[in-house]
Amino acid sequence: MARPYNKHTYAGGSTAVLLFLAVVLLVPPLPRALAIGVNYGTKGDNLLPPAKVASFLANSTRIDRVKLFDANPDMVRAFAGTGIKLVVTAGNGDIPILATPDGAAAWVAANVAPFYPATDISLVAVGNEIIDTGDQALITNLVPAMRALKSALVAAGFRKVRVSTPHSLGILVFPPGPPSTCRFRPGLDRAVFAPMLDFHRKTHSPFVLDSVFSAMKALGFEDVEVMVGETGWPTKAMDGQVGVGPVEAAEFNRYLIGEASGGSGTPLMPGRTFEAYIFSLFNENLKPGPVAERNFGLFQPDLTPVYDVGIMKDGVQTTAEAPAAAEAGAPPEGAPAKAGNATKEA
Template sequence: MATAPPLISFLLISAAVLLTFPAAISSIGVNYGTLGNLPPPTQVANFLKTQTSIDSVKIFNVDPNILRAFAGTGISVVVTVPNGDIPALANGMQARRWVSANILPFHPQTKIKYISVGNEILLTGDNNTISKLLPAMRTINSALVRAGVRDVKVTTAHSLNIIAYDLHGAPSRGRFRPVWEKNILAPILAFHRQTKSPFMVNPYPYFGFDPKNVNFAIFRSPYKAVRDPFTRKIYTNMYDALMDSTYSAMKALGYGDVNIVVGETGWPSACDAPWCSPANAAWFNLNIIRRAQGQGTPLMPKRRFETYIFGLFNEESKPGPTAERNWGLFRSDFSPVYDVGLLRGGGRGRPAPALPAPSTAGGKWCVAKSGATNAQLQANIDWVCSQGGVDCKPIQAGGSCFNPSSLRMHASFVMNAYFQKNGRSDGSCHFSGTGVVVRSNPSDGACKF
């Protein structure tokens, strides 16, 4: 896990996405750390298989006890080569020995999906290890092929300090740091394209956000939309901007087609500051899960990101500040720290934590400005109705607000619904300058605002 990616100047504006969790969710991966008084791997594997919809785990070593525990569960496992082992593994013979000792005894009974060669190597500043990273990836891949293992892909996890953000802060201008771009990352991306393996990144809005603009990092409102001046794309949260900056950096090198996997992301439920809470952690991860299921980002719409949330457990033995011990979805007794719908039966598929009922006390409504164009009005309808949390059925044929069949009326209805759901703050009626707060009730007949 990265500790201090660079501050991103343009991201220091609060924002959020209103989210209602779907009735059923697809699976999600988790990082399985072991620094604490945690249950044995066999219990963990059984818990994940029988009581959750989690179908993949990522571990930070090649612990044989964990690999044996997940045999026959159908849960895929990402293993990690310890950083210190990388220089030796650049040697082909050593790589073959490593694969023989750490992969072949367990696969395919245990569904090893990826081998991450180290974790955030560029962040270490160890030039010897950095120079041996790609050679080790190649030799391990060759050792797998030689052993007849073709369904295990080789990758490495990167901290987002690999990105150099320009003064504009535009995601479309995201580029890799020049010191690594041509000599390190371009060849790694070429390897991924050749082997059809993913580029793994660890986007953490938690690190580097402005404390005055926490909402932009955790998908909460009120927010002021950020528009990329080059693409005109609108960003309502820091995570999408991080992901699109990464994509832009890859595309600038000619590798925009390489698949991206999110190796780590999350939000702590406790820390030494007020912005860490179970509610904020749940809200963050609910939005992350939604993106993993295909919501995508402004530059990668509808794209699914295989995602590993950090982490499975609160790890009580981790050193450092309070946050380090409070990233888990579950406690050591398997009780949830908060519910994001991953539990089967009683927990799985439950809706997100209920928002307060919208209040209209004081007479405030949000409607479309008279000067808004039809294209802007339609864009507002599409955006609100795509986010979830607002019932757009009333403006559809047969709905109570379908007539009068006016684009302005329909847009005003959904904009106001969003405004009411977000506490009637003026910022949630901004809509890129096309919304206005009024004091007179705009309801029309059966169409109640």
């Protein structure tokens, strides 16, 4: 029988984690009454215009941050004046030119300057899961691109905009045992992650997860802060997949919200809150791959909740079909014991 899975066990553990480069040094944690984000993808032919989506999120939900997978100007503009913090993404193909001062400055001029600060762009993600591509040119240019982009943002006066890069957990080696045994993949630890983590340390900026924390600790960078960039649970999957459905997804995400905002932390990082982004905002009917990839959404394309996870401002579920999650206490069977704590979970 197929095992239950969430966004991380799917596709070989493709959790996205964000490595932050904070521009403002020693900034205290943001207040987190709820502090939950969502990944906003657009691979659907039935999705509402970005302006309507942004207005709905700002006025009807408690979601306070959104992560985009590109820097589409219509989407960035749609969040102007909403108070929602926005993560925009520079494509993998942009990385070589972003590694140059002129290229980074041009990208900022085109993708940040026209919108900020009306749109609260809080972070620019450089590429997506670059290590997994195996492209040595991209890997070699990744940290230089992050540094150049940060410098370009500061030079343009956008000092509060951070820079990061998403990774899958494929950057780690998972020996038998608890998360504390995890290490970065040989060949990447000293060549890529040591200089990257050194930069994080100097800028007091965060990494992600107990598993990643252990790998960071092995390199001497346990003081770098952490966050969760992408995590979720599908409501539908291929036949025979167990532990998948609206009830399980609601239970998982309600638990995630409680753990991310509650301050209990994880066994290796107790007493911490985590900036977290749920995958994903919508069920996207044009996404390729298994059935589950099209069924991670919190909402249907018409903004009807798929299930109740406690993020509506008025606390009222708008559809009778959307099941309520159990009270936060434990994630569904097959989920990590604590959000961000199990070996391949964020």
